[in-house]
Amino acid sequence: MNETTPWFTEFEDSRMWVVHARNSMPSKPPYQDELHTTPLSQFRDDTWEYPTTWASENNRNCLFLDFLGHGTFPDGTRLSLSPVTDAILIRQLKEALIALTYRRGILTSERTRVRHLRPTGVYSLLQPLRRLFVAFKRCGCRSLREVNPAVLAETLAMIEPSANAFDNLATTFTDLLCACRHGLISEGLLDLDFEISPPTETFPDLSGPRGWQPISDLNVSEIIRVSEFYVDHVHDIAKWIDYLRRDPESRRHEVLIWARSNLPCGLKLSKMLGGRQLLHNLCGLVYSSCSNFISFHAGLRVSELLSIKTGFISTDQSEAIFDTRKLLLNFTTYKTVLSLQGRQRAVKAHPKLIAISAALEEVRHALGIPGEYLFTPPGESRPYITKRWNKTVLRRFCELHNLDIELTGHRWRKTVAALAVRVFTNASIHLKELFGHASLSMTARYILASPFIREEIRDLTLDEVRKTGKTLLESLSVFGGPRLGGRHGKEMERRFSELFATDITEIDVGKTIDEFVEEMLRQNMLPIPVMPGVLCMKPANARGACATTSGDRLADPARCSAACTWQVQEAHRREVVFFMTRRIAQKWTSWSLLQQTYWGAQCRDQIRAWPELAVRLDDFPGMPTTLKRMILGIDACPTIAN
Numbered sequence: 001m002n003e004t005t006p007w008f009t010e011f012e013d014s015r016m017w018v019v020h021a022r023n024s025m026p027s028k029p030p031y032q033d034e035l036h037t038t039p040l041s042q043f044r045d046d047t048w049e050y051p052t053t054w055a056s057e058n059n060r061n062c063l064f065l066d067f068l069g070h071g072t073f074p075d076g077t078r079l080s081l082s083p084v085t086d087a088i089l090i091r092q093l094k095e096a097l098i099a100l101t102y103r104r105g106i107l108t109s110e111r112t113r114v115r116h117l118r119p120t121g122v123y124s125l126l127q128p129l130r131r132l133f134v135a136f137k138r139c140g141c142r143s144l145r146e147v148n149p150a151v152l153a154e155t156l157a158m159i160e161p162s163a164n165a166f167d168n169l170a171t172t173f174t175d176l177l178c179a180c181r182h183g184l185i186s187e188g189l190l191d192l193d194f195e196i197s198p199p200t201e202t203f204p205d206l207s208g209p210r211g212w213q214p215i216s217d218l219n220v221s222e223i224i225r226v227s228e229f230y231v232d233h234v235h236d237i238a239k240w241i242d243y244l245r246r247d248p249e250s251r252r253h254e255v256l257i258w259a260r261s262n263l264p265c266g267l268k269l270s271k272m273l274g275g276r277q278l279l280h281n282l283c284g285l286v287y288s289s290c291s292n293f294i295s296f297h298a299g300l301r302v303s304e305l306l307s308i309k310t311g312f313i314s315t316d317q318s319e320a321i322f323d324t325r326k327l328l329l330n331f332t333t334y335k336t337v338l339s340l341q342g343r344q345r346a347v348k349a350h351p352k353l354i355a356i357s358a359a360l361e362e363v364r365h366a367l368g369i370p371g372e373y374l375f376t377p378p379g380e381s382r383p384y385i386t387k388r389w390n391k392t393v394l395r396r397f398c399e400l401h402n403l404d405i406e407l408t409g410h411r412w413r414k415t416v417a418a419l420a421v422r423v424f425t426n427a428s429i430h431l432k433e434l435f436g437h438a439s440l441s442m443t444a445r446y447i448l449a450s451p452f453i454r455e456e457i458r459d460l461t462l463d464e465v466r467k468t469g470k471t472l473l474e475s476l477s478v479f480g481g482p483r484l485g486g487r488h489g490k491e492m493e494r495r496f497s498e499l500f501a502t503d504i505t506e507i508d509v510g511k512t513i514d515e516f517v518e519e520m521l522r523q524n525m526l527p528i529p530v531m532p533g534v535l536c537m538k539p540a541n542a543r544g545a546c547a548t549t550s551g552d553r554l555a556d557p558a559r560c561s562a563a564c565t566w567q568v569q570e571a572h573r574r575e576v577v578f579f580m581t582r583r584i585a586q587k588w589t590s591w592s593l594l595q596q597t598y599w600g601a602q603c604r605d606q607i608r609a610w611p612e613l614a615v616r617l618d619d620f621p622g623m624p625t626t627l628k629r630m631i632l633g634i635d636a637c638p639t640i641a642n
Contacts, residue, residue, distance in 0.1 A: 014054050014118050021102050029095050029186045038065075043094060046083065050119040057373075058303040061385045062123035067093055071134035073159055079134050088143045092185050093133045097126055099184035100175055106182045107175060128172040135159050144180065145187045149194055156196065170196045214418035219405050224296065226401055227289035229264055234286055234359040236262065242366040244279050245378070252278055268400050280392070281400065283378055286363050288397035290356045291375070295409065297350040298329055299416030302390070302409030304345075306383045307332035309372040310364070313349055313357045329353060417459075468527045468535070469517040475571055485569035485577075485609040486562065488537050530557045533573040538566035562605040569609050577606045578613055581631075588624045600630040607631050 017039060025035065033044035041048040048065040055063050067090055070080045081090050099106070101122050117125065135155045141147055152173070159169065173196060180188030215223070230237065244255050255278060260269055272281040291305055312330045329349035360374040369376045373383040384393065386409070394407040472489075475481035478496045483489075520526070520537075527535040536557070538544045545564035546556040560567065584599050591599070607613055617628050 014050070015116060018102060018116055025098070025102060028183050031095065031098070037094070037098060046090070054119050056303060057383055058306050058386050059120050060382070061387070062120040065097070065123060065126050067126075067130065069130060071131040071159075073135075073138075077138075079138055081130075081134060081137060086137055086142065088187070089133050089137060089141075092144050092188065093130060095185045096129060096176055096179055097122070099179035099182070100125055100129070103179075103182075103184055106178055106184070128168050129176070131159060132169065132172055132176070143187055144176075144185065144189050147189055148192060152194055152196070213411070214415040215405065215407075215411060219403070220296070220415065222403060223292055223405070223407070226264065226403075227292040230285050230289040231293065231355055231359050233262070234362055237282060237286060238362040238366040241279065241282050241363065242368075244282070245367060248279055255282075264401070266401055268402065271400060279378055281396070283363060283367065284393045284396055285400070286359060287375055288393050290360050291394070291409070292397075292412070293352060293356050294329075295412035296416065297353060298347060299413050300331060300409075301333070301413060302386045304331045304333050305409060306373075306375050306386070306389060308360075308374050310361060310374060311357075312374070313353055314346075327351060327353070462521065465521065465526050466517050468529075469520050470514070472527055472535070472568060472570075473516055482571035483574075484571065485573055486534070486567040487564065487608065488566050489568040489609075490611070492568070527568065530560045530567075533570040533576070534560065535568045535570075536560065536564075536566055537568055538564075542566065562609040567609065574610050574613070577610050578616070580606065581613070581617075585623050585627060588627050596626070600627055603627065603631050604633065 021036075025031070031043045033042060035043040037043050037045075038048045038050050040051060046066070046068050048067075050063040052060065052063065068080050068083070070078045072078050081093070083090060101117055104117070132155070135158055136144070136147055136151065138158065139151050139154050141151060156166070156169065173194075176185075177189055177194065179185050181191065240255050240258060244251050256269065256272075259267075259272070259282075263269075272278050294300065294305060294308075308331050314328050314330055315326045327349040328346040330344065330346045333343055333345050364374055364376070367376075367378050369378075369381065371381040373381075375383050375389070377384060377388075390408045394409065397403075398405045398407050472484065472492075473479060473496075475484050476493055476496050477483045478493070484493060523539060525537045525539050527537055530536050536544070544566050545561040546559035562569070581603050584603055588596060588599075614632060617623055617631065
């Protein structure tokens with residue numbers, strides 16, 4: 001690694017460096033060993049380094065591009081390129097990275113949009129590229145010139161564990177082939193008829209939810225319960241951490257005896273053996289417990305969580321009187337801002353986080369950690385990187401407690417968003433008990449305290465809307481359902497019947513439903529529950545029957561009418577309307593004229609939602625003629641008629 005050159009200070013960010021590199025580098029290889037490939041590295045180096053200011057603290061591992069890193073294959077084999085035997089492949093790998101970083105214009109024919117890569121993007125680009133070169137080495141190749149379609153097929157079979165990995169591999173090889181065709185890699189791939197055939201086994205169904213899904217309520221309760229123990233007993237744990245840190249090997253046995261007697265009985269102590277390993281595990285138990293509470297109450301990103309420093313809980317006013325309603329959680333956000341150094345943010349904090357702050361401070365003091373960051377590995381002064389945090393802290397926490405959960409920071413974030421959706425859908429009773437709140441309003445306030453989960457809330461809310469919309473369409477008679485009611489429901493029945501009478505077959509039914517649901521969302525026709533079995537499909541710019549008295553376009557569930565153009569009723573409501581009409585008919589003669597006017601209008605509106613019930617009015621024993629004429633619209637109401 002070279003010393004920082006005098007001209008390095010000219011490049012404050014990676015964009016300026018890319019412009020300089022494009023203009024100063026030779027257009028094609030061969031490249032001189034002294035060529036600056038990054039401000040801190042030359043072509044000859046086996047690890048290229050970017051300046052520390054070009055990535056956030058949590059992504060600082062992306063500042064190092066290691067060409068000799070290991071590639072791991074599905075069969076467990078680990079292999080890397082050797083400077084002694086694989087000098088040509090290493091040189092070609094470096095040339096490929098230069099081509100795909102600084103000559104990205106060659107990809108315009110393969111991509112709809114080509115963007116400049118920051119150091120984190122270059123790091124992500126090198127990983128599959130290096131893995132591909134290592135696979136070529138495993139196939140016996142010493143240069144890209146020796147790669148042919150047979151070698152590529154062998155490589156695909158060797159490193160293709162999933163459909164996603166196959167797509168990534170295909171994209172990487174296509175980019176590599178493009179760079180070779182433009183002469184940007186010396187002794188590159190021959191211009192052969194390479195084919196990348198998809199795997200023989202069936203791809204998994206991609207129509208379901210993707211990525212990490214929210215943690216179940218049962219698992220959330222279990223994680224919080226276990227975490228509560230370590231927060232409550234952090235004082236004792238911190239003392240033993242300090243005791244173990246001073247002499248890990250000689251004091252390990254004594255600490256294990258204490259842990260066996262005082263830590264939860266479900267903890268797998270056999271996996272905590274070893275002096276330094278025991279120290280890291282004890283710290284990890286407290287770290288993960290504290291992060292679980294912070295993530296549960298605030299929904300922070302992993303980078304935001306790891307940016308927390310000493311004194312991260314404060315008040316929003318400099319008053320002498322301490323008020324828990326004015327607590328603020330201070331952190332740094334990186335993803336939503338342009339600056340790589342992030343921006344300081346503060347959101348309302350739950351009072352429980354006061355104890356969390358004290359616990360982290362106590363562990364920090366016991367470890368003797370320099371600096372301000374609280375989530376810092378023992379013996380270091382900088383916070384965890386994201387990948388290391390998920391693997392060595394959160395997942396280790398579940399492993400040591402025999403919890404069958406793939407716990408990650410982002411999964412906590414998705415969970416908080418899912419909980420917020422429940423608040424919107426009036427299902428927050430369980431959340432109130434889970435939070436330990438005195439009222440549902442407090443539950444909603446704390447769940448929605450962080451503005452950084454709004455996008456996830458919107459996505460999950462739309463997922464719930466899609467489920468409701470799909471259920472509605474499957475209830476249509478044309479799809480074999482029991483039919484819908486309401487004026488808009490009947491309009492949907494009519495339109496789909498006409499559509500199916502023309503050009504849609506039964507084969508297209510499943511795809512058709514999904515397409516129409518998405519079209520409903522694009523038109524802002526969201527099926528919003530108003531009451532059991534009744535939904536409002538009013539677009540935002542339309543005016544419904546509920547708004548006739550107010551004069552605006554805001555929906556008013558309290559004034560929802562079955563005569564409204566936008567109302568949809570589910571199938572089970574038909575029998576409810578039938579039962580209500582029969583009961584009104586039985587009591588009709590005992591009511592006053594005012595009562596008859598009111599209930600007659602109610603029956604008339606409800607029958608409008610289910611016109612087919614009008615032919616069943618004669619089935620009612622003793623059906624009053626006055627009521628029947630009102631329902632059918634022949635008479636307005638008894639008051640006017642008389």
